[in-house]
């Protein structure tokens with residue numbers, strides 16, 4: 001494993017700190033869950049965002065993940081700086097692949113400021129780098145962005161879809177309170193071959209519709225929440241070949257550690273809860289999800305990471 005600091009490109013630091021939320025009482029990282037016997041991947045995480053009182057850096061996060069059978073992660077960018085960091089960091093560690101995009105909540109302001117074309121050109125360049133295997137997270141968020149921001153979000157979503165198709169990459173969709181418009185956009189412009197609804201938040205009807213198109217549903221800690229019946233029904237009707245698992249860390253920690261800092265090493269809680277809901281064996285479900293995840297993003301081993309320092313000759 002290379003050591004030394006994470007890539008800090010062109011002097012920009014991508015490392016962010018999660019904003020404190022007074023409703024969260026326990027800000028320490030939870031203990032490691034029992035290791036999975038069959039490994040899976042966390043296909044959506046944000047390791048550049050530090051959280052908790054006892055902040056863990058991205059390498060410690062990945063070490064903990066490895067210790068409990070989480071073989072690798074897809075590290076997801078949300079703007080140009082974090083997308084560059086994701087691509088550069090994935091290039092140094094075999095446990096990480098990258099996704100690059102400008103998040104839909106960022107696109108309206110960037111569009112009014114005249115910066116969207118340059119940002120999309122940079123995402124397009126990053127999408128061509130080794131170990132960048134997805135364009136995301138992109139999509140539509142009508143929860144945080146009002147009517148006025150919608151045209152900018154839709155235009156940027158379409159541009160991201162085009163980048164994914166051009167590079168033959170998977171698409172990771174952020175869909176918040178915008179189910180119909182997300183589906184309409186995918187149908188209007190044509191979805192990439194591998195399309196993932198990250199942190200799926202729809203009901204059984206949307207699960208059936210999306211999977212009938214061959215799209216994937218990625219379940220986060222939200223599926224473990226007590227009041228998540230609609231989401232649990234969606235899981236139940238989805239073909240097993242279309243299910244993925246993720247953390248969206250540091251957000252959305254699963255039961256029984258809800259409210260605490262989230263991290264890829266906590267995926268086993270979500271995986272086991274999903275297996276219980278589906279009345280199946282966790283190892284069987286993990287094997288299925290691992291193979292689905294590799295079908296979407298390819299192998300984590302396919303392109304050997306570039307060491308950050310040249311190997312020493314003896």
Ligand SMILES: [Zn+2]
Nearest residue numbers: 044076137248
């Ligand atoms: Zn995310």
